[in-house]
Amino acid sequence: MTPAAQPVAAGAGRSLFDVVIIGAGMAGLYALHKLRAFGFSARVLEKGGGVGGVWFWNRYPGARCDAESIEYSYSFSKEIQEEWVWTDVMATQPEIEAYLNHVADRLDLRRDIQLHTTVTTMTFNEADASWTVETDRGERFTARYVIAATGVLSAAVEPDIAGSGAFQGVSLHTSRFPKEGFDFSGKRVGVIGTGSSGVQSIPVVAAQAAHLHVFQRSAAYTFPSPARPFAPGELDDLKARYDEIRAEQRASRFGAARLGAFAVMHTGMTPLKAASREEQLRAIEERGVGGAVAWSDTFTDKEANHAARQLYGEAIARVVKDPATAASLAPTYPLACKRPVVDLGYFQTFNRDNVTLVDLRKGGIERITPTGIQTTQGFFELDVILYATGFDAMTGALKRIDIRGRGGALLRDVWDTEGPVSYLGLQTAGFPNLFTITGPGSPSVMTVNLVIEDHVEWIATCLAYLRDHGHRAIEATPEAQAAWTEQTWSAAEGTVFLEPSCNSWYIGANVPGKKRVFLAYLGGIPTYRQQCAEIAVAGYRGFRLG
Numbered sequence: 001m002t003p004a005a006q007p008v009a010a011g012a013g014r015s016l017f018d019v020v021i022i023g024a025g026m027a028g029l030y031a032l033h034k035l036r037a038f039g040f041s042a043r044v045l046e047k048g049g050g051v052g053g054v055w056f057w058n059r060y061p062g063a064r065c066d067a068e069s070i071e072y073s074y075s076f077s078k079e080i081q082e083e084w085v086w087t088d089v090m091a092t093q094p095e096i097e098a099y100l101n102h103v104a105d106r107l108d109l110r111r112d113i114q115l116h117t118t119v120t121t122m123t124f125n126e127a128d129a130s131w132t133v134e135t136d137r138g139e140r141f142t143a144r145y146v147i148a149a150t151g152v153l154s155a156a157v158e159p160d161i162a163g164s165g166a167f168q169g170v171s172l173h174t175s176r177f178p179k180e181g182f183d184f185s186g187k188r189v190g191v192i193g194t195g196s197s198g199v200q201s202i203p204v205v206a207a208q209a210a211h212l213h214v215f216q217r218s219a220a221y222t223f224p225s226p227a228r229p230f231a232p233g234e235l236d237d238l239k240a241r242y243d244e245i246r247a248e249q250r251a252s253r254f255g256a257a258r259l260g261a262f263a264v265m266h267t268g269m270t271p272l273k274a275a276s277r278e279e280q281l282r283a284i285e286e287r288g289v290g291g292a293v294a295w296s297d298t299f300t301d302k303e304a305n306h307a308a309r310q311l312y313g314e315a316i317a318r319v320v321k322d323p324a325t326a327a328s329l330a331p332t333y334p335l336a337c338k339r340p341v342v343d344l345g346y347f348q349t350f351n352r353d354n355v356t357l358v359d360l361r362k363g364g365i366e367r368i369t370p371t372g373i374q375t376t377q378g379f380f381e382l383d384v385i386l387y388a389t390g391f392d393a394m395t396g397a398l399k400r401i402d403i404r405g406r407g408g409a410l411l412r413d414v415w416d417t418e419g420p421v422s423y424l425g426l427q428t429a430g431f432p433n434l435f436t437i438t439g440p441g442s443p444s445v446m447t448v449n450l451v452i453e454d455h456v457e458w459i460a461t462c463l464a465y466l467r468d469h470g471h472r473a474i475e476a477t478p479e480a481q482a483a484w485t486e487q488t489w490s491a492a493e494g495t496v497f498l499e500p501s502c503n504s505w506y507i508g509a510n511v512p513g514k515k516r517v518f519l520a521y522l523g524g525i526p527t528y529r530q531q532c533a534e535i536a537v538a539g540y541r542g543f544r545l546g
């Protein structure tokens, strides 16, 4: 590895780097490593008190990845791949955080990472094609390029519930759970939200709390996680096939060689519409909720999707003893329009005497009072409220920074008025020299993490090209951006994601005022990678270099 180039001193309180990277999560760590290897000076600015990104912040009880650990990990270093020992098929938050810390140490990354630093403003200087980056610590950095490695599900949505500040008990958020943990023993707890974070934490909290009330606005499609400790020798056998597994990942549409948590949804070869009632019932008898959806047509045919939804509700009713609770736990929107969730004993938790489901479809939350939650169906006295209320996905983290590009345009305003426009999900016109890793319009959340490596490698190669060809700036052209955005958005039209009854973070429906468009590229990783490669080979077609 080439030693990192040193930053150029630029006067008191101001540092000059080739690149400022925002975020020390999976993307930011690899970006720093790669840029160093290419001889660029880089500084990582990280809000958190440690590396890991979402895996630093989301330390709520039960937090675990929904992709398999051997796949949800870096592929760029065979040494790290070989030496790291995953203990579980589906890694837990502590294990992934430990892994990312190991990577930071192993690659000596920490000396270029500044923790406890929130980027507040970024201003593009047109005169010399550089960015001035300012932080909440009053520092100013100047860099030719900025790489936003800010994560796709990192900007938590503050629940818009009246009185939430008035609660005199303990308020916790899954996305900034205390590092020292929290003991729910003997407490009356309310969890608001039943997405992935709520569903994962609820069984763990229920096992501790005196009583748990689950405040559910939308029921989740959730499936049993295949999490389990690796059997002796199992991980070694997998590692022996790592080249093959990575090649399969790269060739797959979703970046996954093994379906991991979602295998339960993909085992069906026969169409649900052609199955007899007996066959349908046998499927849920044998495979629970998985049997409701694992048919060949549930993701492609609206009627089959609807039938799967009903069957899913029947499968829940076989687990949850109280019929009213079982009915409330059944989703009323199409399967797969929201990201499916994986759980460990979620439905069984509702058979516990100390757990009550509050179905907000029967009467919503009116306000939070100093002592609990007032709904239109009654008052619930609580000691602790755990918010599991989600994220402003894909664009939220960048919209919270004042990013001023060419002519002083604010990125936030551009995305608010035009929607989350981008070229390849890597750049937005009017914001030269700013790259977004897994930005809106890229495969991002539709894939396992290898697309992060693709983006980092593409950007690093691009910056080396610019340097070698005497360029100082690169900017997506409005025409290329318009064509890409049209291609990305139209691909989602007619899909389940944009059904009127589907209100997911995939389309920004959980954030008031956010434009209702599908935020990711749906064409699959191989097609995306090929397009990115061709554009680079063609001298960065669709970008203006200068």
Ligand code: NA7
Residues within 6 Å of the ligand: 153, 159, 160, 161, 192, 193, 194, 195, 196, 197, 198, 215, 216, 217, 218, 339, 360, 365, 388, 389, 390, 391, 503, 505, 510
């Ligand atoms: P999600 O999946 O966005 O879930 C958030 C949950 O919070 C969801 O059930 C929401 O209901 C609920 N919510 C949000 N605001 C409220 C209010 N005001 N009142 C009641 N309920 C509310 O976020 P997660 O953190 O669970 O998971 C995000 C992703 O991270 C996940 O998909 C994985 O890929 C990793 P709604 O559905 O909007 O009706």
